[in-house]
Amino acid sequence: MTGHAAFARKFYNDPSTSDVTLTFGEERIHAHLDLLDEFSPVFRAAFKDDRFANAVTRDYAIQGYPEKVIHSMIRYVYGFELGLGEETTSEEDADFLLNVYLIGNEYQIQPLQAAAANSFEALLERVFYRDECQFKGIIETLLSFYKENELDEDLRGHWKGSTDYTLLGTVARFCDDRKWSEEDDEEFDEDNFEVEDLDNIQYNEIEESATKKRSRETDDDEDRSEGKKPTHTSAV
Structure with a gap:
């Protein structure tokens, strides 16, 4: 274009x-x-x-x-x-973009709908980590928008997997991506040990090594009492 x-x-x-x-x-x-x-x-x-x-x-x-x-x-x-106001709130931006998407739907201007959907995704990105309540409010506004307006073609396109420009498809992908991202972050946090965790791991390793040593010494003593030659496993 x-x-x-x-x-x-x-x-x-x-x-x-x-x-x-x-x-x-x-x-x-x-x-x-x-x-x-x-x-x-x-x-x-x-x-x-x-x-x-x-x-x-x-x-x-x-x-x-x-x-x-x-x-x-x-x-x-x-x-x-398609620009947003410099002094508008996120809620006002969401309302504006939903109306742009709606007028694009009425006049069948799909590139305009795609632009509105992309801007809506950028808006979600802007508030996702900054304000959880605001993010949820915008999602609720989106759901109300679909309930109040007849967007049958939009819904059919989404469920067919044709999500190139639909607002519903764009937001669904955004939420799915953030869901996976959050799960990855949780796994990373579980592996990211604190100093106390490292100390505990080192202590456990020392205890395990000492237990194995005591066990070998006990076996050697038993072998000596039975007149057997002790056998040792060389350290690797």
Whole structure:
């Protein structure tokens, strides 16, 4: 998408080349039919059937999502990266990314869904070791998100193993990876002895060696009393 991004960004919100206007709230973004058609079959069908709010000005209204989310979708189509706010909380970032994923699902823009899923994974990585309660809260938000929204294709794709871009698949892999990582850490901790552990091991080895020596000496004494020649095992 690098070549496309560099080219498309030049035409973002350019009224001189625009042939359609996307409206949401008080916002009006000058867009291009060919570019929107390329990214979204939903846009393609709408423009083919002339579903414009105003046929003269060729306005197309996008509704049902926060303005920031709609703006991010349009900017993504024009080659801009999906970014998070610098002063937003992790909970706000999670809510934003879930809405981006949802609008990507509605408009069937799978690359946008993949970008949202990847950003969501990065968010989980950011809070996983820092704040357990916050991490669990974000996971609960994700589960509520799937309960509240009809994402049948998403769920079917996940259970088929097609987890290239689905949010559910991405989060499932993240949790599985961290589960194995935690188990590895526990095994490492069990092998990582403290000084007291090392002292105990050394003491046990000395005791075991002394016990074997005493046992050999006892056997030798018994052999001597019976008139047998003592036998010794050379140390290795």
